[in-house]
Every structure is written in structure tokens, then in C-alpha cells.
Amino acid sequence: MSLDVTLQTDPDVVLDDPIAEARRQVEICNACRYCEGFCSVFPAITRQKVFADGDITQLANLCHNCRGCYYACQYTEPHDWALNLPRALGEARVDSWERLAWPGGLATVFQRQARAVAAALVVGFAVMFALIAMLPGDGEGFYAYLSHGATVAIFLPAFLFPLVSLSVSIRRYWVEVGGSRVTWAALSGAVKDAATMRNLGGGQGQGCNFEKEERYSNGRRHVHQAVMYGFLLCFASTSSATVLHYVFDSPAPYGFWSLPKLLGVSGGLLLVAGCLGLVMLKRKADPNLGVAGQGGAAFVWLLGLVGLSGLLLYAVRGTGLTGPLLALHLGAVLTFFLLTPYSKMAHGFYRFTALVKDRVGR
Structure with missing residues (x-):
């Protein structure tokens, strides 16, 4: 041709x-x-x-x-x-x-450099170890080490700030790409595309060539789905615990067969399996077809650590390891939240917006 x-x-x-x-x-x-x-x-x-x-x-x-x-x-x-x-x-x-990240400059550091992600994680660990040592607990379970009020005071701003930052960034993206009014059909179509990872299925659903060159594989599609649904289950676990605490006056700790634990454990297992799968597939992939820098890979490790430390924390509850593992887990979660707008995690928000824009433009 x-x-x-x-x-x-x-x-x-x-x-x-x-x-x-x-x-x-x-x-x-x-x-x-x-x-x-x-x-x-x-x-x-x-x-x-x-x-x-x-x-x-x-x-x-x-x-x-x-x-x-x-x-x-x-x-x-x-x-x-x-x-x-x-x-x-x-x-x-x-x-x-x-x-497009807001505030500017931070994404350039964390997108490209694994050392920056590692340094932020160390700071997150140090902060949580210090806070658990200084602030008294006031309840049972994990709240015996860090009170509910202190936990909310730390993590509510750490959760809300990334949402504000991402909102500004996605708004900038929508303006830059010439986005117009979103219809229900476009939004629901984009949700379906994201839920099924349709664009990782190849033209006929046979998969892509990410790790096997000219051979097709759905491996990357499946591990991405494991990470996405694992993260959503973990988020649902925290949300259900919040509802139980404030609406039904039922504070933690919860038993294994409670909704927060069932969602959290299943989500953690999927998250760890998905992150491990991404790391393994990355080793098989041709680096010349990707972006230079190790920031994205470092963030996958961070996300996997969040899931793994949460599972281990539940496994050692009631033992002498609970306090140190709680500090490690909360430090990883804090780092994850604060880096979300400036790390590989942001790609999910941009990609979903791109799927919506594509549906609007058809």
C-alpha cells in the first residue's frame, strides 16, 4: 500500500x-x-x-x-x-x-520518577507512625490505636483534596478537547466501555498484543478489570462502614460476615492479584512501545501495597503486629490518596472522560 x-x-x-x-x-x-x-x-x-x-x-x-x-x-x-x-x-x-494537573508541577515529578513515589510513601509511613504514637485511641479494634475522630480529621481532607484537584484537571481537559453537552446515552455507553474494558479486547474481542507481540491475549484486560473492580470493592467497603457508623450507629470493628469486611477482603484480593498481574505483564512488554520513566510502575506497587497491607492488617488483628501494620497501611492509603491526581491513577479519570467525549462525538 x-x-x-x-x-x-x-x-x-x-x-x-x-x-x-x-x-x-x-x-x-x-x-x-x-x-x-x-x-x-x-x-x-x-x-x-x-x-x-x-x-x-x-x-x-x-x-x-x-x-x-x-x-x-x-x-x-x-x-x-x-x-x-x-x-x-x-x-x-x-x-x-x-x-492539565492542578496545582501544576507535581504530576511531572510523580508521573516519571519512581523515587518520588517511594519518597512520598516513606513520608506517609513516618506521618502515620508519629500520629499513632502521639494521638490516643478511644475505642475497640483499630480505634484503640487511632481514634475515630483523628482518623476522620486526617483522611477526610486527604480524600476531598484529590477530588477537587481532579475536578479542575478534568474540566481543563474537557475544554481543551472541545467537549460539549453530555447525553445520557453517551454517559451510559462510556460506563459500559470502561466496565468491560472494550478497548483492550481488540477489534473482535480477541485481546491485545501488549505482552505477546503478534499473538493476541486478554491477559491485560483481565488484570485491569481485577484492579478496577478490586478498588471499587474497597471503596464500597469504606462507604458501607461509614453508613453503618453514622446512619445505624454501628461503629467498627465488624465481623468477617459483615458487609464492610466481605467487600474489603474480596476487593483487597482482587487488587493485589491485579497489581501483581500488571507487574508481570509489564516485564513481558516491549519498553520501546511505552512511555519512558518508572513513575507508573511505582504507583502500581503502591496500589498493590494498599491492598496487601489491608489484608495483612485484618489477618493479624488482636496481636502485637496490629499497631505497626496499621501505621503502614494507613501511610500507604494516605500516600495513595494524595498522589492520585499526579500519578498513574489519574489516567482512569482522563480515560473515562475521553470515552465520554468519544461517545458524544459519534
Whole structure:
């Protein structure tokens, strides 16, 4: 196949600008259209003739980095055009997270550097060890080490601030990509796409090529679902405990067959299994098709630690290990909350918004 069109095909011209490089490659893809049925990105490309910066930002966040397009492409290296769309869109995607994050600057640090995530985790541990040592407990179970009031005073702001930060960032994203009025059909369609991880299923649901090059696999789809549903179950566990405490005057601790424990344990197991699966798949994947930097991998470890420490904390309840493990678990949770707007965790919010925008634009 040959492209009889005028394109900016020299990768050296736009190498230092992630948006410009992604635009160069997207324009070639739009002329070729061989990968049109692979995922939502390629139908979205064909709806455009000219790609503004906001269009590239939208395509980058719509991309799930399944890498099927790379292995099907005839214009990858050693071809002069040197297409590597997964990496180009990945760099543009991270660039958008860094530019649109509020307040600015923090995302640039935590998206790229594993050391920054590790340092934040150490600080989180130190803070929780210090607070548990200084503040008296006033109840049973974990509240014997840190009172309910102190727990709320620490974690309510740590939960609300990331929501405010992400709200500002997503609003900036919506403006940049030219988002318009959201319909119920678009929102429900995006929820379905996210719930099923449809864009990790390939064009025919056979999976993607992330860890097996030219062979298809649904492995990455399944571990992403484990992480997502594990996290949602853990959140539901905390929410149900809050309802029991304030509405039904039933404070913790709760038994194993209570709703908070059933949701929390099942969510923790899924979260740990999913994070471990992501780490293993990352080892098999070609690093040249991803984004440089280890911040994303470090955050996966952090998320897995949140789940694992929660499970261990429940397992050692009533023993001498309860206090130290409580400090480690709460330190990991505190770090997770505060880093959410500036770490790989933010990609879930951007990607869902991109799915909504894609549904609106159809």
C-alpha cells in the first residue's frame, strides 16, 4: 500500500514535541486506515481531517496502549516514517496529564520518577507512625490505636483534596478537547466501555498484543478489570462502614460476615492479584512501545501495597503486629490518596472522560 498524500513524515522534525509527533503519526494513520477496526482510536481518527492540539490530546487519552496497531503497521522502523503510535500517543497522554494537573508541577515529578513515589510513601509511613504514637485511641479494634475522630480529621481532607484537584484537571481537559453537552446515552455507553474494558479486547474481542507481540491475549484486560473492580470493592467497603457508623450507629470493628469486611477482603484480593498481574505483564512488554520513566510502575506497587497491607492488617488483628501494620497501611492509603491526581491513577479519570467525549462525538 502506498500513500499518495502530502504528509509531514520526517520524525526528526517533531521529535521533541509530543503533540506534534503524535499528530505526524496520526495523519499518516488517517491516510492509511489499515487499522480502522482495532479500537476506538482509529474510528475517531477517520472522523477528522485536520488535528488540532485538543484532538491529539483526546486521541492520546482514548488510546489504551494495546499495541495491536504497531504490530500490524507497515510503516514502523526500519521504514523512514518510523511509526510507533503507541509510544507517540503515550507521550502525548502523559504530557496532557502533566499540563492539565492542578496545582501544576507535581504530576511531572510523580508521573516519571519512581523515587518520588517511594519518597512520598516513606513520608506517609513516618506521618502515620508519629500520629499513632502521639494521638490516643478511644475505642475497640483499630480505634484503640487511632481514634475515630483523628482518623476522620486526617483522611477526610486527604480524600476531598484529590477530588477537587481532579475536578479542575478534568474540566481543563474537557475544554481543551472541545467537549460539549453530555447525553445520557453517551454517559451510559462510556460506563459500559470502561466496565468491560472494550478497548483492550481488540477489534473482535480477541485481546491485545501488549505482552505477546503478534499473538493476541486478554491477559491485560483481565488484570485491569481485577484492579478496577478490586478498588471499587474497597471503596464500597469504606462507604458501607461509614453508613453503618453514622446512619445505624454501628461503629467498627465488624465481623468477617459483615458487609464492610466481605467487600474489603474480596476487593483487597482482587487488587493485589491485579497489581501483581500488571507487574508481570509489564516485564513481558516491549519498553520501546511505552512511555519512558518508572513513575507508573511505582504507583502500581503502591496500589498493590494498599491492598496487601489491608489484608495483612485484618489477618493479624488482636496481636502485637496490629499497631505497626496499621501505621503502614494507613501511610500507604494516605500516600495513595494524595498522589492520585499526579500519578498513574489519574489516567482512569482522563480515560473515562475521553470515552465520554468519544461517545458524544459519534
